[in-house]
Amino acid sequence: MFTRRAAAGGARFAFTDRWGGAGAAPFDELNLGGHVGDDPRAVAENRARTAAALGLPVERVVWMDQVHGAGVTVVDGPSTEPLPATDAAVTATPGLALAVLVADCTPVLLADPLARVVAAAHAGRPGLAAGVVPAAIEAMCKLGADRSRIVATTGPAVCGPCYEVPEAMCDEVSALVPAARSRTPEGTHALDITAGVWAQLALEGVVPGEKSHICTRESADHFSYRRDRTTGRIAGYVWLAED
Numbered sequence: 406m407f408t409r410r411a412a413a414g415g416a417r418f419a420f421t422d423r424w425g426g427a428g429a430a431p432f433d434e435l436n437l438g439g440h441v442g443d444d445p446r447a448v449a450e451n452r453a454r455t456a457a458a459l460g461l462p463v464e465r466v467v468w469m470d471q472v473h474g475a476g477v478t479v480v481d482g483p484s485t486e487p488l489p490a491t492d493a494a495v496t497a498t499p500g501l502a503l504a505v506l507v508a509d510c511t512p513v514l515l516a517d518p519l520a521r522v523v524a525a526a527h528a529g530r531p532g533l534a535a536g537v538v539p540a541a542i543e544a545m546c547k548l549g550a551d552r553s554r555i556v557a558t559t560g561p562a563v564c565g566p567c568y569e570v571p572e573a574m575c576d577e578v579s580a581l582v583p584a585a586r587s588r589t590p591e592g593t594h595a596l597d598i599t600a601g602v603w604a605q606l607a608l609e610g611v612v613p614g615e616k617s618h619i620c621t622r623e624s625a626d627h628f629s630y631r632r633d634r635t636t637g638r639i640a641g642y643v644w645l646a647e648d
Contacts, residue, residue, distance in 0.1 A: 413556040413614070414518025415499075419459055419642045420560035420617065422626045426451040428637065436628070436637025438506050439468075439487075443637060459502070459642060466502045466642070469494055471527045475535035477544045493526035493541035497548050502644035508628040509563040509621050511599045512641035513538055515611070517550035523643045530570075533601045534581050542609050555611040557603075560641045561627050564620035565597025566590055568631070 426435030427450040432443040437455065439448045456463040467480055470487040478491040481498050488494055494503040503525035505512045510529035516522070524541040526532070542555060565587030570578075575594035578601070579586040585601030588594065603616065621627040621639075628637045 413516050415521060415646045416516030416518050416523050416556070417459075417642075417644050417646060418514045418516070418558050418615075420512065421455060421639045421641075422561075423628055423637060423639060424626065426454065431633060431635050432637040435639075437504070437640045438508075438638030441637060442635065455640070455642075456502075459644075461500070461502050461642075461644065465500055465644075466504050467494060467496075468504050468506070469525075469527065471506060473527075473529050473531040475532060475537040475540045477524075477537070477540045479544055479548065492528075492532050492537045493524060493544070495522065495524040495541060495544045495548065497522045497645075499645040499647040502642050505641045506638040507560070507562065507621075507641070508630040508636055508638045509568070511562040511602050512560040512639075513541070513602055514558050514560070514641050514643040515541060515545060516556050516643060516645075517545060517554045518556070519554050520545075520549040520551065521645050522548045522550040523645055525641060525643050528598060528602050530574075530578060530596060530598060533585060533598050533605075534578050536605070538602055538605050539609055542611065552610045553612070555609075556614045557606045557611050558614040559599055559602060559616050561617045561619035561621050561624065561639065562599050563622045563629065563631055565595050565600060567595075567620055567622040568598065569593050569595050 513526040582601040584604035587597040
């Protein structure tokens with residue numbers, strides 16, 4: 406069920422793969438996205454199974470209505486509905502998990518274990534260019550985090566060579582985040598969103614953490630929109646352990 410679990414002080418990180426769930430093709434098995442056309446009952450079951458495996462009450466997991474922007478929402482308690490029009494969530498509330506959904510975009514998890522502030526961000530091409538990751542870090546700092554203590558980790562995402570884009574789009578994003586420029590094996594223009602995220606994190610001065618090297622388009626264990634179009638979503642989770 407989990408591709409990787411890590412811990413930083415009192416913070417917890419987790420990323421899912423596509424297995425161990427209740428869904429049928431093309432959402433088999435552990436689709437956690439409620440907006441992709443899957444049976445809502447299967448999604449609810451998958452979210453419950455994942456929360457239980459993480460040792461979390463399912464109602465303590467906060468989801469976002471992700472819109473490929475740079476909006477950040479600070480939360481201090483559970484929400485029965487996804488946070489509206491936001492691509493990053495921040496909390497200082499122990500036991501409250503923040504979840505980010507992806508199927509090629511880069512899931513970014515952040516934590517300052519000393520200040521006990523965590524964040525989850527959804528960094529696709531538009532979000533990277535708009536600065537969703539720096540915005541999430543800024544929101545963390547307003548809650549007492551310090552950039553020099555923030556630990557970052559990124560999960561499975563499409564790799565640069567697999568993310569072909571038109572030349573104009575590559576130039577547009579690379580003008581803002583030069584590290585995102587990439588090439589396909591055929592030499593055409595591409596973007597490496599994860600590389601761009603890590604360049605932004607370095608500029609912010611955060612602590613380098615773990616970087617997943619799994620390409621979702623290449624991995625049969627993960628959902629990929631670019632590969633399959635109609636598909637599910639994996640998730641990254643971050644939360645503070647309760648004292």
